[in-house]
Amino acid sequence: MATNPVLSPSTGRRPATWGTPLTYALALAIAAVSIAPILYVIIGGFRTTPQIVADPGGLPDPWVWDNYARVLSRSNFWQQAFNSGVIALGTTLGVVVLGMAAAFVLARYTFRGREALYTFFTVGLLFPAGAAILPLYLMLRDLSLINSYYAVILPQVAFQLPLTIVILRPFLSAIPRELEDAAAIDGAGRLGFLWRIALPLSRPALVTVGVLAFVASWNAFLLPLLVLGDVNLHTLPLGVQSFSSQYSTDTAGVLAFTSLAMLPALLFFTLAEKQIVGGLQGAVKG
């Protein structure tokens, strides 16, 4: 493994070639299994419920826009998308700020108990977050935070911190000491170094942890289910769930609502695919 960095550049120069027909056949089959159900939902949203009942696997004939229009104009879709957005952004901001501050100390300061503090945070990776949901609800209730954005944001920040610190710390440790020395000679203290040098330099890592926190928050269901009883505060996952049980006979409407709820995640994924995939891979590689 040690020779890997030396040898690997040659792989980059190899031109991509066409694979065998078997390779493509298998790859296409796998892609179909991954994508077909999603396409079915999106296309199904363009059919009417009687069409779907008569021929579950058919194509729209004719294509109807009514389901999508109905969902967008009459349901709480926009309100829920807004709530999801506020909570996801709040979570991301909290995770990035708190995680960066803690990881900076753990990476660039030498003090007694540093490794203990790091271990203390990493234990959170082993912690089954779901198990604590009932007492968490009770605590938020006692703090009168139920039915507020904070009830979702604060615990989500807390649960995302261990992963964030594990990703950020090695990144910050890797900043050469010469840069810190140079900053000190220019009169910047450690905080100046954090703000003016470490922060800009760690942008790629910050984007990664930010994207991971955003996606986790956007998709979250259990915590919002318990702490957001107020319908006006419902996030999209709660909205999809309640719309599908409330209008269970309106299959076409449910399909339309579900695909609209998927759309932001799919868009976001195509935009931030590198960060999501790279972040997950990096986090696990250590």
Place this chain on the structure above:
Amino acid sequence: MTSTDQTRFPAGGVSTPPAGHRPAGRPSSRRAETRRKWYEIVGLTTPAIVVYVMFVLVPMGFAVYYSLYRWRGVGPPTDYVGLRNYTLAFQDPIFLDALRNNAIIVFGSLLIQGPVALGIALLLNRRFRGRAVFRLLVFVPYVLAEVTVGIMWKLILVENGTFDALLKSLGLGGLVQAWLADLDVVIWTLLFVLTWKYVGFAIILLLAGLSNVPHELTEAAAIDGASWWQTQRHVTLPLLGPTIRIWAFLSMIGSLQVFDVIWVTSVPAVRSLGASGTMATYMVDNGFFARLWGYGNAVAVILFVISFVAALLFQRFILRRDIEGAITRRAN
């Protein structure tokens, strides 16, 4: 990792004052500098520590406390029942069913997703035009919200729905089941949905592992006359060990706590009969919705202990080498 004490900077030769705002040459400046360092350490870490302790660690402590009471969640708990909630849980056949379902999901995920993901990752690791697109498509299900995935499959698997129509059109009409209503079938249906949702995660990790396998090794094997299969089996697979073990760990922890997909996809009636519920859905059903807070918290503690012990055992016996390697490699 920085090994030198940063307060000692700047040391040799340079006569500029320490990196502070006030130039101070007196001996007391050293102590002031140390104090400043501690202010910074405390100031920067306190918010993270407070949030982390308050919302991750403290609730679990409260769970242990509440679990010793019979309590409907109103006012302070007073009806102390000792460990009775725990014994009740292990006497409830629905909870034992939940344990069994969790076991099916843990082992089913490992045994199905592992080989499937490995096969797909090996395929997508071959060099061919358009590979990047396939890699992207395979990963899409993982990014969708669990709830969306659950509703989606619920609609597809509904009786006389699309999936059944597809089977019939393939001449496999005899296989049609009440996928989500048959008490003997539903857990396997859910396992399928979970596999569809999470196999992309395993693939992405394995592809990362595969990209670390030097091309020269597989080429050398090929030159020595090894077939593609022999190369994968004897060269690539052993080098993937750490990646596979870390994926198995994450998969196990996730499977023990699984809630969203189960909750959304299977109807409460089926769940309440024990056919599809997991520890987490059982906990939320009883604790939150039935307002048996003491009992629900006991289930939470059981779920916590099982997950934590599983995690520690895995960590201790299977992961240790990998993690030590990863940390030292990264730090240097």
